[in-house]
Amino acid sequence: MKKSDSSNLATRIEKIFMELLAIKSHTGTTGERDIEAYLYQELRKSDYFRANPEKLGMYPLKRDSLKRSIIWGLVKGKGKKTIVLLHHHDVVDTFDYGILKDHAYNPIKLANKLKHIEIADEVKKDLEAGEWVFARGAADMKAGAAIQIALVEEYAKQQGLEGNILIVSVPDEESLSTGMREGVKLLKDIKKKFDLEYVLLVNSEAHQRDEEDKGIFYEGSVGKLMPVIYVRGKKTHIGDIFHGFNPIVLLSQIVANTELNTAFSDVEGDEVSPPPSWSFCRDTKKCYDASIPEASGGYFSILTLTRTPKEILAQLQKVCDESFEEVIDKMNENYSKFLSKSRESVKKLPWSINVKTFSEIYEEAIQYSGDAFLKDFEDTTNELIVEIQKNKINIPESNFVLIEKVLEYVADRRPIVVIAISPPYYPHIANKDFKKLSKTVKEIGKRINDIAQKEWKETYNKKNYFMGISDMSYVALHHSDEVIPYIGPNMPLWEKMYDIPFEAMRDLSIPVINVGPWGKDLHKFTERVHMKDVLEKTPVLLDTAIKWALSETQLSEQ
Template sequence: MNKSFSEKLMETMLDIVSAPSITGTPEENLAADKIYAILATIPYFIKNPQNLKKIQVEDDPLGRTYITAMYRSPINTNQTLLLAGHHDVVDIEPYGHLKDLAFSPTELTKRISELSLSEEALRDLNSGEWLFGRGVNDMKYGLALAIELLRELSEKDDLAGNLLFLSVPAEEYNSEGMLSAVEELVTLQQEGCEYISLLLLEPSSLGSAEEPKTFHMGAIGKLNPLFFFVGKETHVSESLNGINVNSLASELNRLLDQNLDLCEEFDGEFTVPPTCLKQTDLKELYNVTTPLYAASYYSMETLNVKTEDLMRKLRELALEAFEKVLSDYSARCKKFQQVQKRTIKPIEASPFVITYSELYQEVKKNYGDEFDRHLDSKVTEWKEAGCDKQTIAIYIVRETCAWYPNKIPMIVIGFAPPYYPNRYPELERPDYKALYRNVAAMIRQAREQFQLELQKNNFCGVSDFSYFELGDKAGIQEISSNLLGMGKTYQFPAKSLEKLSIPGIVFGPLGRDPHKATERLHIPYAFEILPVLVRDFIYRTFQPEQ
């Protein structure tokens, strides 16, 4: 007996979910292998095995791979729709004693009530309309839908365009998978592939049943501004004879962390304020000398800010923090002398803020290639020690400061990996106009066929959607030259990204609680409605304008 599309879809999803592909581990390849094996059973790829590829992520110490599968239309055309997603998932520690069932959704759903559930999660469980499990929502259902549509449409063989399936690892980590896949997309483009649309099958969070269901046509960007502080060390018994870098780091944190003035607004949507991800001095052992170096880095979302404007704001904040610390230091020195009747000689310092690019160029003037060789050797050493990209970013600035001849208190501004460019729908472009017509038709179809309201939002959260075109092309050089570890620990394909310009939408299943133990997928929408909407979206993509 032939299985229905929904039955095949459920079977494929559960098969992919069963692979425990936790991000940042070699086990991500378990899902890649599973996906490759499923695609290899599709008759089209049995006949055309050269169109199915498993590709190594470049310079990846974990040996992770990504998958591409190209269906080519019987019509001789280069027009291609990209179906994309990621196969890694976040960890399963929140499941507690049920973590052995995290990748077995059917069994987990039967026992999820053993955990402490919110009223909403318990209500969803009792409705019978939700499936619980790690990856069911984010985002192995989306991959399964793409695979089963690829199977169905390749068997029908009546599309007027090509389909390219792409599944990458590491989206929940540093996006190494997508950054590597950019090169493959550019290669295919150079071979004649014309990307006319992208469908990223990431989930949307479901609010109340009455709320419109959202999809997105743009992506929030994300930067990690890194500040490196150089002070003036002193013995603790002479604390006023030095400038403690922790004062600089703390004052900047006071000015920057959760600063609402740094929220961006674009077309009625807002970013959250920046927040500190790490703040530390670099003393490794106890002694009675104040620390010379400190560092901090922040998560900052972007919508449409120009790089030059962002750098100006960061400089201004760093200078303001520096001036406040020096002002307070001077006042304390004076008060101490008055109270203690002792003469001390305060440190003479002026606020000095410099970008990493500027610092590096000054060091290069003095030491040339010798410094590059030294830094490469140190980066190799840090990588072998298991340091993460962000820690190495801090160490790179520290090493550069050590070679900088001007030993003065300063703040150095750079960026820690990863970097997600913001992108927004440029509706004046012809390719975006065509996409928007397709989207408008999908909204009408959802309303008329399913009595369902779909709503367009410009910006989805941070995701691989950032890497299919480059928004701020003018500012990419400024970002790249200050992106610490660029070309050493972090590969950001800026030149290749400039060659891609793929209009797209983020449109996937409805779910709740991604990354939590109560991650779940809404079954009726995923298996009765979404396949119809996506299938028709694909067909309309290749239809001439009416």
């Protein structure tokens, strides 16, 4: 890019960025529609899209009560090779701003207010330096969105552009990624309609740094699986306690055996996925009485770099079996002590290990109860969906209701642990897992690092996985035989209000890269982005990556 072009580009990026920040596009609200209208109108102003209206679109989400859309625009150059530029336009809410929340969308006012409150030294330093913009969504990811839009406008002005650029702006990334899951079909449709070949998908989420002059780009994204654990015990009066089985104790044991357990961390080179952590855990007691509860349930998240759902379910089954055994042993030990205190002969309790997956109990219910079960399950699901839409129950908790419903229809009445999976599920993706990768994609990181060195003496290091969870997860699918048969059948809400277009993802199979500006404190009230990156550095890096990926490509075996 020439100097004059880049200063025009910077002015344009800044304008779009500030206008995007001012729109309150909280995830899961109609504010997302407001930002969609803005994005569509901005793109439509360009001469290119005015002359080519069929290459710009608003793609409405199916059955979305908020009536949100994906905004897309295709700049058609020469040949089939196409770069997909992806960003999301929703942001997380502003509760963490507390009394400053009315200023979360106004960087100038927010910076003034932040000066008068107690903040960490590093934040204070950045605030005083004046190089950072503080606002909700500044880093995640309206800066990335503004850069991509301004770049697309530039490409649209160029004559004889080598290759094609498709920009895709999705809603709901911070929630269930409905935008991207539906965007997969849109990508397939556009590919067919315009006869394109997708060579690379470029996302522009902000990156966080350990060292000031070391940037990071990512050639993939971490996976996330949310197991749901439901424990049915045996209810009894507390005066008759050895006739019961306390589900709280077993769930607690499972929590203790999984929370921060690094056996669940994947290691890939020097990248390690954080160990699991529980988000929710409680019993199902509705009101007080002098008995132990009937059941308990909880859910947690497992981040993956390499393990498939098949492997994780096997690992969970083992941990739950062991936890069950530990609890029974402990109960027997206490029972023996109790009996000997009352001088009775020692007996064993009747409990045995009983751990099943949701798909197993679902099959049992069909075998045992047939159509009566299926009808009741469907009615219950439909009622639940209404409750979820009215925000009376959230999606992870709704799984407990459906598991209970299935257990009503099976013959097994013993204490049981049921393992299920809750939406959302994000498969991990990494370019290194692609069997065929073009030479240009393989060398793209070197280009990025070279230009960063040359222009600003900065190093850009590659990581295989963006750890922040992203929509990049949905543009390819590897090891599908260890994913597809394990997700749907173990997800009670599957194809009722949540699904993943696995086949279409496998068909698309697009390598990915995330190149975005330097950001800090994402999802916190001190969220901020470095403006030199937004206005100058990241656009150059993106332009370099795009031009390189659209240059001559040969497929080569990795």
